Amino acid sequence: MNSPRLQFSTPPGPARLVDETLWPRDGTVARPIKVLIIGPSQDTLLGGQTIQMSRLIDGLRRDPDFIVDLQSIAPRFLPSLQKFKYLRTLLRGARFLFDITTRIPNYDIIHICSAAHFSFLLAPTPSVLLSRLYGKRTILNYRS
Secondary structure (H helix, E strand, C coil), X not given: CCCCCCEEECCCXXXXXXXXXXXXXXXXXXXXXXXXXXXXXXXXXXXXHHHHHHHHHHHHHCCCCEEEEEEECCCCCCHHHCXXXXXXXXXXXXXXXXXXXXXXXXXXXXXXXXXXXXXHHHCHHHHHHHHHHCCCEEEEEECC
16 A cells, blocks of 8 residues: 655745645645554553543544544453453453554554553554554654
């Protein structure tokens, strides 16, 4: 799947990177920009990163030029098996990989929230690799 080339434009004010397919030179938005935010959700984890993500999602959803969705790094399903520690991790990991593989192609921008150290390998690494594979604009929000 070919991705449109990024081009530099010089609007009034500081120079910025512009994707002509999403933001034409006349300043109008051709269609809503679809953003997938990948990170912890409030129903599974609560902390600073979750709060920051919730605020980002709320802010972007107020702008009619954006369609924003969340992909949890720890999707809940099969509630009867959630009590088994290692099985839960394997099932959530498999479900997460399935979800991002099927969802990333449908979005223009992928915003990945990441913690540091080993947890970086669990969710952000496959998300970045799949985003690059599908040619999507990717933002990595790395926190240590």
